[in-house]
Amino acid sequence: MRLTLLGTGDAAGMPVYGCHCERCVMARENPDYRRGPTSALLEIDDKRYLIDAGLMDIADRFPAPTLDGIFLTHFHPDHVQGLFHLRWGRGNKIPVYCPTDNTGFADLLKHPGVLDFQVLRKYEPLNIGELTITPVPLIHSKPTFGYLFEKEGHQIAYLVDTKDIPPRVEEFLREKQLETVIIDTCSPPGVENRNHNNLDDTLSLHQRIGAKKTIMTHIQHDFDLWLTDNCDSLPETVIPGYDGYIAYYR
Amino acid sequence: MRLTLLGTGDAAGMPVYGCHCERCVMARENPDYRRGPTSALLEIDDKRYLIDAGLMDIADRFPAPTLDGIFLTHFHPDHVQGLFHLRWGRGNKIPVYCPTDNTGFADLLKHPGVLDFQVLRKYEPLNIGELTITPVPLIHSKPTFGYLFEKEGHQIAYLVDTKDIPPRVEEFLREKQLETVIIDTCSPPGVENRNHNNLDDTLSLHQRIGAKKTIMTHIQHDFDLWLTDNCDSLPETVIPGYDGYIAYYR
Helix, strand or coil, rough: CEEEECEECCCCCCCCCCCCCCCHHHHHHHHHCCCCCCCCEEEEEEEEEEEEECCCCCCHCCCCCCEEEEEEECCCHHHHCCHHHHHCCCCCCCEEEEEECCCCCCHHHHHCEEEEECCCCCCCEECCCCEEEEEEEECCCCCCCEEEEEEEEEEEEEEECCCCCCCHHHHHHHHCCEEEEEEEEEEECCCCCCCCCEEEHHHHHHHHCCEEEEEEEEHHHHHHHHHHHHHHHCCCCCECCCCCCEEEHH | CCCEECCCCCCCCEECCCCCCCCHHHHCCCCHHHEEEEEEEEEEEEEEEEEEECCCHHHHHHHCCCEEEEEEECCCHHHHHHHHHHHHCCCCCEEEEEEECCCCCCHHHHHHHHCEECCCCCCCCCCEEEEEEEEEEECCCCCEEEEEEEEEEEEEEEECCCCCCCHHHHHHHHHHHEEEEEECCECCCCCCCCCCCCCCHHHHHHHHHCCCEEEEEEECCHHHHHHHHHHHHHHCEECCCCCCCCCCCC
């Protein structure tokens, strides 16, 4: 099992359009510093699943039929905007697992094309081959699922977008003895955002969930600036993600 | 004055995801055959205006502050989806001229960020320096404007998306003795679509409007296939557009 972070930025992305801060200038000069819309790829044997679909070039990166499914955390634009192009494709339907959301995003649910939206229920596991996926509710401005992926003793939780997590989810995940948590960490310590974690929230959750490793994603430009000067102050087990970060689970 | 067609495809784009027809295979192998979301760039002296914003890489192609305004024809995803990234930018507001549309697209009007949406009224000209822009109503499934751009005796009409045009618009444009019409031509002759012209519609409009040159855009994959075999049968003054097509007006 292999997990690749395809994007680790927020809705504004890195560089931020029109921003001339040190970090945005770096990101314009060197693609290594860019951050695309937060999303990931989970590969299991010959199967490939996207987690969120905000990338603008999904069709080119994953030509049909190389994509076996998409797990949507929620229907905000930076998590679904890449689906508009895919939907009018040809061939097999692509399963798109998602939370219940009556409004969805624009006309995606009304005109799904080849996208086969399948609503999941919180805590009700879905089994695909040897992979078990359990959606858990998060705390965000739209109905949002985190996902627990389990296969052969490996447990990965993907918790995006969220401000803290509900107590029941915390307990559920703690009992799983997670290998990796990938988590929304939008802002530097002390900067409050009612829809996203800051570093304080994430450090607290890292302790409370007790995962071996916590990887931060959905990183906003001001947190990226903070990291430039303060990255060394982080615990070794709390890591800022980057676009292209790969974790193997064998 | 210089007009560049940035995209000449429909919502599915060319290649169509998962399609293995001759034309889609060609487009995957050779970028010259690709078609992005229908959109254009109008350059006048040192000013640059986008016509529609469906391109996914607007921020990279037009770094701030190189964009002086955006003319939206309507709020369908393939015409506005590129704005989601721009809106959270820094710096000067970007004027986005558009028709009245109560629903707009997703939360764009509610959370415009640096986008300064300015509603225009049909037939009421807007003057920006020596450029005069007149919005005209089109016939589509959402409120849609075509735009007449006039500068120093040069007249260009951009008519996307539309099925035919209202009689008053036809009369209005005929009197202008247009140099160029860029027009939605989605489908091959005989293929009906209630929201888009087919080639029959466009050939008729070319006659009725009496423009010196008609350039077709919003070309769907089946029309592209038709063009592969039948391009020579078109009148010399009716031209299939392509991404990167440039017209100069001096």
